[in-house]
Amino acid sequence: MPDSIDFSRKQVLVLGASGFIGSRLVAALTGSPIYRPIAASRRSGLMVDATDPERMHAALRDVDCVVNCISGNDRAMVRSTEVLCEAARASPPRRIIHLSSMAVYGAATGTVREDQVPVAPVSGYGQAKIDCERIVRKYVDDGGDAVILRPTCVFGPGSVQWTTRLAGLLRSHRIGDLGSAGDGCCNLAFIDDVVSAIVAALNAPDISGSTFNVSSSADQTWNEFLVAFAKALGATPIRRIAPRMLRIETKLLAPVRRIAAMAIHTPATEAITPSLAALWRQDIRIDCSAAEATLGLPRTPPARMIAAAVQYDSSLMEPALS
């Protein structure tokens, strides 16, 4: 009697379920004996426009937990977090898991724990994530139960941002060995580890109002990671990128490529933005000891992450267009 089993499983509403993290979370929960995912996004599953208060009210009815994986433009992220918390005040779920980002730390360097204050400059995305966190904290102050997770760069099969995009740039030899421009600490969160942390946070006791950094590895520089990834992809021989070339990319070519990307999306229209280049230099080591202790965060080593990404996504192996 599947129905009776379903009723005993806790209903988890996943907002942003068509995104990378959301979809992987739904897949993981589908096989869970404890949780039953309700996938919600604008495009598929339970169709929810998260900026629409009425639809959100309806969606929250009868769910046990909510995981907010919504990404997108900065304003929509903030607005949907407001709408979520407002609706939750009316019909409170047992817990909200809100996915934030390491971008909230801005240009901080050194070993960074959850109590680190943002260091300017903070990107627009980072500021939006800070605003979202503020809304969630207000919800907790008002008596709600919510947990904030701050993943680093989420890597893994299907990650457009940190896997497909970087693979494309490596294949086209626009990045490679970056020299001192790649000496920053590479904080990668493997998707399986992120999902595991979310699932653990769903019912961990006494953590409402807590914030956790979530990352799998901070043991290598971006250079070391990019070289290893390029070798695994067969994007060799790896090119040494001159600082001059990187400046041309970020200052001159990035705006042009972004405009071109509005018309057509190819590896050639993938911009290397100044903020991406700044991240490769940023000596920020995200400390995850709290998540390890409380959520049992697994730490997949970089070599396994890379192997999984390369093996899973055969489209990664197609030659780049530029």
Place this chain on the structure above:
Amino acid sequence: MIQDADDIVRDTVVEANICIVGGGPAGITLAMELARSGSSILLLESGDLGPTDDAQALNVGEVADEALHSPADKYRQRCLGGGTSIWGGRCVPFDPIDFETRPWMDHSGWPIGYQDVEHHYAAANTLCEAGDYEYDARLAVSGGMRPLLRGFTPRYFGVNSIERFSCPTNFGQRYQARLRAAANVRVLLRATATHLRASRDGSRIDRLDVRNSKGLGFSVKADQFVLAMGGIETPRLLLTSDDVHAAGIGNGNDLVGRFYMCHVAGTMGSLQVNGGTDTVSHGYEVAADGTYCRRRISLRPDVQAEFGLGNVVFRLHHPRITDPRHRTGPLSAIFLAQSFISYEYAKRLVSDTPPTAGTWLRHGLNAVTDPVSTTRFLGHWLRHRTLAERKFPSVIIRPRTNLFSLDFHAEQAPNRDSRIGLATATDRFGNRQVRIDWRYGRQDVETVARSFDLLRDDLANQAIGQLTLAPDESDIETVVRRDGAYGGHHIGTVRMGNGPSSGVVDGDSKVFGVNNLYVAGSAVFPTSSQANPTLTIVALALRLAGHLRGIGKSVPQITTVRQSVMADQHD
């Protein structure tokens, strides 16, 4: 952090747990490695971020035989990065035999073994940016590198060892941001060490006298001192510091500055390879990690033992540039452009007797009558050398006639009479300049001559080609003298030994009899190997960092003491 010593008030005492003198590859490697320890690290660099005339002037000295050795201020750079600001980037590990006591070579043998250094080569290779630590031609490039000479399986030589090339990475530029960011590392530029002050019983270094570029003095107190100033400047400072140790620090047995080795190296001979040009692959191949790799021909260790020779390698080289008879446009273009090439490279490429007007004319004709390959060469050079971040390492020309010359790079045997001493003239801080008296010995000529003969036999026996001396080369010693001491490799002057009678420093690079003084760099190598020194300098610096790690805890403090106290301490 990186600071300027000119901002330091006179008579200041700068304190640190570990004071490293010299910001070349050894000093920078040490500082970065120790940045992860709890110790406070002070790195003194005499020069600036880039070269300056003032700093270079401090390198001036005497050379006993200017035909054999370059001037004292050449191939030596006083700036952050040191020698790596001008190096060619060739990385080669030492061979196991280099560390052994060889009965046929006096003063050979290290107090440490190959495995003690080998352990650090991979990390050193990474710091030098020479890619993976893989020096076997069959494995360095996917599918294996092409054979240097097709079908050549010599009896006396190995053909599968390679050299890998750094970008070439200037450690001063590459690691500047890391040094700036390290909280416990303080780099002082324009800080010239002038005198090591030993305790009264000579067992410790109490203080180091330092001058900034304005000539104002201050001093450094540290728990440990490491001299990483290169194979010429390190013995100079030790010999200069003679107030407590009358013969200079560590020089109780008259070893400091002696056993000065470079390499015996140059280009010679004429090799006519049989068959078409496709039988030879003497250039570079690129590994997956992007590094340039090149094969070499190396004298096997058992053959070295059998014939009592030093270690040596050969590479195939284009014909000598200076001789216009090669009729190769690109080579003549290099000859014509020699005034645009730095002294250090021009010496290796084109140094010879002064050319006549006729020679210039013939080179001009070569360049003009071979316009396609000259243009192609210049285009390749511009794209892969001038504009590239990882630079094509050297001039590779495929001679149309399969006629090559031979690059040799041979170990120089330790020789007590080859030495760095002090001249009578002084620098602007009043310290005596160096006097360089480089000597080569019978065994050095024998190593080149005998291995040349063995290679000639191997090539002839296998019908690969005919190797002879070039028409203008009467004998091997003439060749050895023509190229002289290989520039930039300054080895053996503060040698490592099993005890104070055979060495200045022990297996941990600590000066015998002085409890807190260490030496990093090629000065400590008791033998010179066939290999270029930088990779091993970095590997040994990593090893020394391991030894020093964990000493001291705090960040360097500046305390200003009264003049009277300073005067006291000068007693």
